[in-house]
Amino acid sequence: MRKINIFDTTLRDGEQSAGVNLNFSEKVEIALQLERLGVDIIEAGFPAASKGDFASVQEIAKKIRTSSVTGLARAVQSDIDAAWEALKDGAEPRLHTFIATSPIHREYKLKLSKEQVVERAVQTVAYAASRFPLVQWSAEDASRTELDYLAEIVEAVIGAGARIINIPDTVGYTTPKEYAEIFTYLREHVPSINKVQLSTHCHDDIGMATANSLAAIEAGATQVEGTINGIGERAGNAALEEVAVALHIRSDHYQANTRLTLNEIKRTSDMISKLTGMIIPPNKAIIGRNAYAHESGIHQDGYLKEKSTYEIISPELVGVSTDVLVLGKHSGRHAFKNRLDELKLYVTDEEMNRLFVQFKALADKKKEMTDEDLVALVLEEKISK
Numbered sequence: 001m002r003k004i005n006i007f008d009t010t011l012r013d014g015e016q017s018a019g020v021n022l023n024f025s026e027k028v029e030i031a032l033q034l035e036r037l038g039v040d041i042i043e044a045g046f047p048a049a050s051k052g053d054f055a056s057v058q059e060i061a062k063k064i065r066t067s068s069v070t071g072l073a074r075a076v077q078s079d080i081d082a083a084w085e086a087l088k089d090g091a092e093p094r095l096h097t098f099i100a101t102s103p104i105h106r107e108y109k110l111k112l113s114k115e116q117v118v119e120r121a122v123q124t125v126a127y128a129a130s131r132f133p134l135v136q137w138s139a140e141d142a143s144r145t146e147l148d149y150l151a152e153i154v155e156a157v158i159g160a161g162a163r164i165i166n167i168p169d170t171v172g173y174t175t176p177k178e179y180a181e182i183f184t185y186l187r188e189h190v191p192s193i194n195k196v197q198l199s200t201h202c203h204d205d206i207g208m209a210t211a212n213s214l215a216a217i218e219a220g221a222t223q224v225e226g227t228i229n230g231i232g233e234r235a236g237n238a239a240l241e242e243v244a245v246a247l248h249i250r251s252d253h254y255q256a257n258t259r260l261t262l263n264e265i266k267r268t269s270d271m272i273s274k275l276t277g278m279i280i281p282p283n284k285a286i287i288g289r290n291a292y293a294h295e296s297g298i299h300q301d302g303y304l305k306e307k308s309t310y311e312i313i314s315p316e317l318v319g320v321s322t323d324v325l326v327l328g329k330h331s332g333r334h335a336f337k338n339r340l341d342e343l344k345l346y347v348t349d350e351e352m353n354r355l356f357v358q359f360k361a362l363a364d365k366k367k368e369m370t371d372e373d374l375v376a377l378v379l380e381e382k383i384s385k
C-alpha cells in the first residue's frame with residue numbers, strides 16, 4: 001500500500017470561500033480538530049496577507065505537534081520572511097510558495113515571459129530553502145500550462161531546493177484522464193523527479209475535484225490537497241473526506257491509504273460547517289444528512305435483509321451516529337454528558353455546569369436536540385472564552 005499524505009487547506013483556500021471569515025480562536029479550534037483527524041499537513045493561512053492571518057498561523061504552528069504546519073507565500077522575498085517568522089516555532093516548519101505558469105497568467109496577470117517566471121521561481125525557492133527545512137512549490141494554473149514548459153520549470157525548482165511539487169488545477173478545468181497524463185508526463189520528462197513528492201490540488205468548478213485528485217494519485221501523486229466539506233474559492237476544493245473515504249473503501253483498486261482517523265470526519269465536518277456558516281447539502285457524499293438514509297421501499301427491504309445491498313460505507317466508519325436515543329427538554333444531566341462523551345466533546349466540570357443550563361434553555365424551545373445542536377453549544381462555550 002502506498003501512503004498518501006493529506007494536506008488540508010481549509011484554513012487557507014477554504015477560508016477564501018465567499019462570505020467566510022474565521023476569527024483567531026475559531027482557526028485554532030479547527031487546527032486542533034484537524035490534528036485529531038490526523039491530517040499530515042495543515043495549511044494554516046497566508047501570513048503576509050494580514051496581521052490576523054500572521055497571528056493565527058503563528059499560534060497554530062506553536063500549538064500543533066503531530067501535523068506539519070505550513071503557510072502560503074507568493075514568489076516574493078517579503079512573503080517568505082513573514083512566513084518564516086510565523087512558522088519557525090512549528091514542529092516541522094514548511095513553506096508553500098507558488099507562481100503562475102500558464103500562458104494566460106503569464107501574459108495578463110504577471111506580465112512576465114516564460115524565462116522570467118522560471119528565474120523568479122528559482123530565486124524564491126532557493127531563498128526559501130535557505131531558511132525552511134522543507135519547501136513546497138506550486139505551479140499555479142498548472143493544468144493550463146504547456147507540458148514541456150511545466151517540466152522545465154519543475155526541474156529548475158527541484159534544483160533550487162523544492163521537495164514537494166504541487167500541480168494545481170486552479171480553475172477546475174481539467175478532466176481525470178488529462179490530469180493523470182500531466183503527472184505521467186512529469187514523471188517521464190523531469191530528470192530529478194525522484195527527489196520529490198508530487199501533489200494534487202483540485203478545484204471543483206465542473207464537479208470533478210475528487211475524481212481528478214484520485215486520478216492523479218493513480219498516476220503517482222503521493223500528496224493530496226483539499227478542504228473539509230470541499231469549501232473554497234468559487235465552487236470549492238476537493239473534499240478531503242471524499243478522497244480519503246474513496247481510498248479506504250476502494251483500497252483494492254487504489255492500493256493506497258492515508259493515516260486519517262476516519263471516525264473523526266463527521267465531527268470535523270460539523271465544526272467547519274458551524275464555524276464557517278456553510279451549510280452541508282443533505283445529499284453531500286460521506287457527510288450529508290441523507291448519505292446513509294434509505295427511503296424507497298425496495299431499498300429499505302434490501303437494506304433490512306442485508307445492509308451491503310445498498311450501503312457501501314457504514315456510517316460509523318466516518319463517525320456518523322445511528323444512535324436512536326433522543327435528547328430533549330426532559331433529558332437529565334447524565335444523558336446529556338453521556339452524549340457529549342460519545343461525540344468526544346470533552347468538557348471540564350465548570351463548562352458542563354454552564355452547558356447544561358444552556359442545553360435546557362435550548363431544549364425548551366426545540367422538539368429534539370440533534371448532535372449538531374450539541375456540537376454548536378460546545379463550540380460556542382469553548383470559543384467564547
Ligand code: KIV
Nearest residue numbers: 098138140141168170
Ligand atoms: O488553486 C491554486 O492554484 C492555489 C495555489 C495557491 C496552490 O490555491
Ligand code: ZN
Nearest residue numbers: 013168170201
Ligand atoms: Zn487552490
